[in-house]
Amino acid sequence: MKVIREWKTMLIPYEQAVExxxxxxxxxxxxxxxxxxxxxxxxxxxxxxxxxxxIEKAERSNIDLDRIEEEMEDIAGIRVMCQFIDDIYRVVDLIHERSGKDFEVLYEKDYIKMQKESGYKSYHIIVKYPVHTALGTKKILCEFQIRTLAMNFWATIEHSLSYKYKSQIPDNIKERLRNSAIAATKLDEEMTEISKEVINAQLMFEEKSNT
Amino acid sequence: MKVIREWKTMLIPYEQAVExxxxxxxxxxxxxxxxxxxxxxxxxxxxxxxxxxxIEKAERSNIDLDRIEEEMEDIAGIRVMCQFIDDIYRVVDLIHERSGKDFEVLYEKDYIKMQKESGYKSYHIIVKYPVHTALGTKKILCEFQIRTLAMNFWATIEHSLSYKYKSQIPDNIKERLRNSAIAATKLDEEMTEISKEVINAQLMFEEKSNT
Amino acid sequence: MKVIREWKTMLIPYEQAVExxxxxxxxxxxxxxxxxxxxxxxxxxxxxxxxxxxIEKAERSNIDLDRIEEEMEDIAGIRVMCQFIDDIYRVVDLIHERSGKDFEVLYEKDYIKMQKESGYKSYHIIVKYPVHTALGTKKILCEFQIRTLAMNFWATIEHSLSYKYKSQIPDNIKERLRNSAIAATKLDEEMTEISKEVINAQLMFEEKSNT
Amino acid sequence: MKVIREWKTMLIPYEQAVExxxxxxxxxxxxxxxxxxxxxxxxxxxxxxxxxxxIEKAERSNIDLDRIEEEMEDIAGIRVMCQFIDDIYRVVDLIHERSGKDFEVLYEKDYIKMQKESGYKSYHIIVKYPVHTALGTKKILCEFQIRTLAMNFWATIEHSLSYKYKSQIPDNIKERLRNSAIAATKLDEEMTEISKEVINAQLMFEEKSNT
Incomplete structure (x- = not known):
């Protein structure tokens, strides 16, 4: 069993990678x-x-504590928020283009086209990132989560409830969560309808602010 | 007509107040x-x-440039975002309790109970705030806008479009904006349904993070 | 004896005041x-x-733990660094001018004209500052320390050594500290000699950077 | 001649590298x-x-504007401040150890052992750093300046004066600058005398703050 000091030392490169x-x-x-x-x-x-x-996740997912760094892929996590659904796929492309440069894409999961049963939506990409610290050089795993603002709002709420009920959310609350996931999707779709109008508008707005 | 330097000097206390x-x-x-x-x-x-x-707003609203500081109430603006609709009214209470202490509440508008025709929702409070700078002491006006995350998302989009079309948004886009306002309200209502569950959950979550 | 939670609650207004x-x-x-x-x-x-x-300072200074908030004047501390010795007195004037506005000056000590035996130099001002938090309104004490960059460098080093030796710094190290205090003062005096030249130069420099 | 927009585009990778x-x-x-x-x-x-x-430096140093990115090595600049002179050489070693990893050391100049006539002291290292932006991948030059706090204080003052007098500082001010350079060196040497005492003290101090 690791002592606190060992854990903290292990996490230094992860903190550096996230920064x-x-x-x-x-x-x-x-x-x-x-x-x-x-x-x-x-x-x-x-x-x-x-x-x-x-530690909780290692127990839940049957990951040996000595294999955490190889098998737990979200110790370091980066979340990218987008205004519109289409933007998510543009960010995914941006990340692919950098693979082999400052990091390496390992694999990905599209929970937008294939949403989780709970209602969860996001695009996940796992990368391997080389990081240099006072302790030397190391390659660590990092998970990108790419999502719209509405998906993020929903996921934050769901995460609190999942924590509260230790992943055993009661059925009536599960039902309400699914309803709010539908409302979030509806908001994203309505917003996407006007996204082309908005993209040009924001561009004009930002150009003006630059002068 | 003010020159740039005079404008910048005029705005120093506003920048300080916002900070x-x-x-x-x-x-x-x-x-x-x-x-x-x-x-x-x-x-x-x-x-x-x-x-x-x-300058644009002064022209649009027929405010004399010499009367801007007395009549334009949103030169300094603070936006407070809440998770749930009920939270907005708790924040409103918090602001009232401080009136007569570090600032003075002048008046307010509840655009949640009485939404604007465009679909805009938010609670506005105008305060008078005393600020001390290298130029001396001054009381300035400041507008608080209090809203949920979904109201904020919608308002940001609407603001870009309003800017693009110089407040003359075409009817078809106005219609889509109203649809997305309905979707945003639906999301807020679904979320409010589970808010009591979530409030306790987030509390547990934060307590744990403190240890 | 206060428990940790009581201490943390007590310190909330101090943290807010410092911010x-x-x-x-x-x-x-x-x-x-x-x-x-x-x-x-x-x-x-x-x-x-x-x-x-x-707690250590209360023991060392014979302050009753129930009287800390009235008698320990540096729980909240603000440090203002100046390039030149003359600037310190301009900052002192700035603070006096605000007394009776956003805070109240209680008293002050000029450790520049009357340096401590250790070699320590700084100008101290104690103020009473009203602060509003989720817990309500409260007036707290706050200590300003105003000093040059060289005085600050020296004081930081002396503070580390004072901590290490629990305020019982050995004589030979005390002697070296006094020598470095003399070197710091010499640097400040040489710098002050050219300060008028520098003040104009920095002004030109900053004006240019603004354009 | 580049227009402003081209300059800004050219500088994007430099800003990213510095961050x-x-x-x-x-x-x-x-x-x-x-x-x-x-x-x-x-x-x-x-x-x-x-x-x-x-632009000024290109003219002064006879660098063709088309060759700026290859020949001007301090468009991106990183300054590392140390408490004691010995620390500078430890930082130099740290940078060497990373050469061939996230950047490449090109060459260096030790203006501490060989100070400039003006009194200027610092250790300079030029590296080539690969940076990835919305515009693609690029290798840019970056200059590290490693110096003590006293060297930095002096250099900042000298830089203002050099700007004011367009590198033609009058003789009497040059003389005063050299005197203050001597005072800064004296301060550094006195501080270095007690550095071993201080290093341990700061370590104890920081350990305690971590608990």
Whole structure:
């Protein structure tokens, strides 16, 4: 069993990777703006999984604690939020184009075309990222989650409830969650209907703000 | 007609007020978390209106440029985002309780109970805020907009389109905007249905993260 | 004896006060720059004393734990760094001018004209600051320390050594500290000799950067 | 002659590189602290040269504007500040160890052992850094400047004066600058005398703050 100090040392490269990837993907938005082009990225967040959550997940998923770094792919996580559904696939392309450069794409799951039973939607990509720290150089796994603002709102709520009920959400709440997932999808679809209008509008708006 | 330098000097206290009010309202969220209580505030943003937008609005609203500081109430703006509709009214109460302390509430408009024809929803409160800068002390007007995440998403899109069409949005797009406003309201209502479940869940979640 | 949770609750208004005062004094620098005037403030930091340090200081200074908030004046601390010695007194004047507005000056100590035996130099001002939090309104004490960059460098080193030797620094190290205090003072005096030249130069530099 | 838009586009990868390198080197300090080891890095800043300064330097140094990216090595600049002189050489070693990993060291100049006539001291390293942006992948030059706090204070003042007098500083001010350079060196040497005492002290101090 690892002691706290060992856990903290193990997580240092993950924290560094999350910081670097946040800087790299937040910058893309500013670069599009600088070039007066529409950005498919609205905002970016990142986090390292808490030690207690790593241990819980290892138990739940039958991952040996010595194999965590090879088998748990979301210790480092980057979340990219988009305004519209189409933007998600543009971000996916951006990530593919960088594979073999500053990281390597391992595999991906499209939970938008194939949503989870709970109602969860997002596009996941797992990459291998080389990171350099005071401890030396290491390649670590990192999970990208790419989603719209409405998908993110829903997922945040669902995650709280899943935590509360230890993944045993009562049926009536599950039902309500599915209803709100439908409402979120409806909002995304209505918004996508006007997305082309909006993209040009935001571009004009940002150009003006640059002057 | 003011020259750029005069405008910039005029806006210094507004920029300072926005910075201070952001710090004050962002802190409330952290304080609730520290006390292991649910926070009605999800996040807070703020901005000072751009000079070009002030001039346009003054023309549109027939405000004399010498009377801007007394009559234009949203040069300084603070936006408070909430997870659920009920939270909005808790934030409104929080602001009322501080009236006569660090600022003074002048008046308010409930565009949630009485939404605008466009579909716009938010709760607005205008306050008078005393601010101290290298230029001396001054009382300035500031507008709070309090809204859910879904209301905010819709309003951002509508604002871009309104800018693009110079407030003359074509009828077909107006119609689509109204549909998406309905979808946003539906999402808020579904979410509010499960809000009590979620509030407790997030509390448990945050308590755990504190340890 | 307070439990951790009580300490954390007690410190919430102090943390809020430090955040607000940092925003207020950092802004002064930007305002001078915006007005193309030389700023006597180079940069600003702030901190709330750690619980363990509060307890140690209370023991060392014979302060009853129930009287900490009235008698320990540096639980909240703001540090203002200046380029030149003369700037310190301009910052002192700025603070006096605000007394009776957003805070109240209680008293002050000029450890520059009357340096401590250790070699320590800084100007200290204690103020009473009203702060509003999720817990209500409260007036707390806050200590400003105003010093040059060289005084700050020296004080940081001396503080580490004082901690290491539990305020019983060996004589030979005390002697070396006094030598480095003399070297720091010499650097400040040489810099002050050219300060008028530099103030104009930095003004030109900043004006150019604004365009 | 480039137009502003072309300049801004050219500088995008430089801005990105500076952001990434700041994140990478700031992190080293936190990692040492996490591991309860003394950090040779005190703080890190970075900047991209302003367009007007690039043009001035190109003229002064006879660099053809089409060759700027190959020949001007400080368009991207990272500054690493250390407490003590010995720390500078530890940072130099850290940078060498990463050569061939996330960047490549091209060459270096030790202006500490061989100070400039003006009194300027710093260690310079030029690296080639690969950066990925919305525009694609590119290798850019970046200059590291590694120096103590006292060297940095002096260099900042000298830079303002050099700007004011367009590199033609009058003799009497040059003389005063050399005197202050001597005072800065004296301060660094006195501090280095007690550095071993301080390194242990800061370590104890930081360990305690971690608990």
């Amino acid at each position: 670097e990837l946040k800087v790299k993907f937040k910058a893309i938005r500013n670069q599009y703006r600088e070039l007066s082009e529409y950005s498919p990225i609205e905002f970016v967040t990142g986090r390292v999984k808490k030690i207690s959550s790593i | 201070e009010l952001k710090v004050k309202f962002k802190a409330i969220r952290n304080q609730y978390r520290e006390l292991s209580e649910y926070s009605p505030i999800e996040f807070v943003t703020g901005r000072v209106k751009k000079i070009s937008s002030i | 607000e005062l940092k925003v207020k004094f950092k802004a002064i620098r930007n305002q001078y720059r915006e007005l193309s005037e030389y700023s006597p403030i180079e940069f600003v930091t702030g901190r709330v004393k750690k619980i363990s340090s509060i | 990434e390198l700041k994140v990478k080197f700031k992190a080293i300090r936190n990692q040492y602290r996490e591991l309860s080891e003394y950090s040779p890095i005190e703080f890190v800043t970075g900047r991209v040269k302003k367009i007007s300064s690039i």
